[in-house]
Amino acid sequence: MEEKPGKSHRFYRYHHQSKSGWFSFQTKYRETDLWIRAQKDLRDEATDIVLNLRYQLDQYISRTPRFLKSLTPLPDDPSAPELIRKMLQASNVAGVGPMAAVAGAIAQAVAADLKALHSAIIVENGGDCSLDLQEEATVGIYVEPTSPFSGKIALRFAADRFPLSICTSSGRIGHSLSFGKADAVTVIAADGAFADAAATALANLVRTPADIRKALETAPAIPSIQGVLIMIRDKMGIWGDIELVPPSSA
Numbered sequence: 001m002e003e004k005p006g007k008s009h010r011f012y013r014y015h016h017q018s019k020s021g022w023f024s025f026q027t028k029y030r031e032t033d034l035w036i037r038a039q040k041d042l043r044d045e046a047t048d049i050v051l052n053l054r055y056q057l058d059q060y061i062s063r064t065p066r067f068l069k070s071l072t073p074l075p076d077d078p079s080a081p082e083l084i085r086k087m088l089q090a091s092n093v094a095g096v097g098p099m100a101a102v103a104g105a106i107a108q109a110v111a112a113d114l115k116a117l118h119s120a121i122i123v124e125n126g127g128d129c130s131l132d133l134q135e136e137a138t139v140g141i142y143v144e145p146t147s148p149f150s151g152k153i154a155l156r157f158a159a160d161r162f163p164l165s166i167c168t169s170s171g172r173i174g175h176s177l178s179f180g181k182a183d184a185v186t187v188i189a190a191d192g193a194f195a196d197a198a199a200t201a202l203a204n205l206v207r208t209p210a211d212i213r214k215a216l217e218t219a220p221a222i223p224s225i226q227g228v229l230i231m232i233r234d235k236m237g238i239w240g241d242i243e244l245v246p247p248s249s250a
Contacts (some may be wrong), residue, residue, distance in 0.1 A: 023037065023039065023040065024037045027047055027050050029050050032050055032054055034124065034125050035124045035125075038120065039120055042114055045117060049109070049113045049114070050110060056081040057106075060084050068099060070097040070099075071097040072097055073091045073097070074088055074091070074098055086101070086191070087099070087105050090104075090193035090194045093197065093224075094200065096200050096204070100196060100197045101193040101194070101197040103126045104130070104167045104196025105196065106125055107123045107165070108130040108163075108165055110130070111130035111132055111192075119134060120132065120135075127167075128166070128192065128196050129165065130164075130165050130192050131157075131162055131163065132162050133159065133162045135159050136158055137156070137157050139155050141168065141186055141231070142184075143183040143184050147231065148234050149231050151247060152247070153231070154244070154245050154247040155188070155229070155245070156244075163190065165188070165189050165190065165194075165196075167187050167198075168184050168199055169202070169203035170183060180204050180207050180211075181206065182203050182230060182231065182232040183232055184229070184231045185203035185206060185228070185229070185230050186228065187202065187227070188226045188227040188228070188241070188242065189224050189226055190224065190226070194225065201218075202222075202228060202230070205218065208232070209233055209234075209235035211232075212230050212235060215237070216230065216238075226240050227239060227241045228240055228242075
């Protein structure tokens with residue numbers, strides 16, 4: 001069934017500008033729902049990769065149920081698959097449960113495997129993106145229409161920034177658990193699991209605009225993240241290597 005834009009759907013997928021020669025397709029299995037762009041039709045390969053990653057994840061959860069439910073870090077497990085170990089390591093660095101890193105970790109793993117088949121890949125997983133491109137790119141940050149920042153904020157990245165992960169946590173949009181009230185907390189990092197876990201950790205700190213300062217002061221202590229953007233009500237905070245542009249610059 002074709003997904004239609006709406007409050008409960010991944011409406012941001014309908015705002016991407018198409019470029020000639022690019023294929024866009026959805027790869028979905030259970031809770032994993034990816035939107036992928038490449039210059040080749042790689043949907044069969046993407047499906048195989050997703051099924052393999054989900055098998056690893058589901059098998060590990062069946063053996064270690066607390067991995068699914070824990071809201072705090074768990075010890076590293078040297079015997080676990082690489083996907084699981086990245087999630088465990090990211091959660092320990094950010095101070096959150098390992099499933100806080102799942103969307104970013106899967107997006108990056110899929111992008112890395114598809115990269116072996118083509119030179120330019122974009123993978124979006126519930127608003128968490130992994131990009132491996134050879135050209136400048138602009139990525140829009142979407143918040144609720146009631147926000148004064150709605151439709152006005154995008155991030156621009158030079159070609160030499162890639163590969164890169166851009167992960168967003170929100171207390172107002174999406175199904176992911178957040179203890180904060182931010183419209184969006186976006187984290188930029190080379191590693192998808194770390195970006196996702198850090199976005200969750202920082203978003204948990206932001207319940208009012210006054211909390212932006214605390215979150216931005218915390219960000220530099222989280223290893224490997226390159227930048228943070230926070231939006232809540234009519235306030236914004238920025239830390240790190242970030243260039244803001246209007247979405248029309250895409």
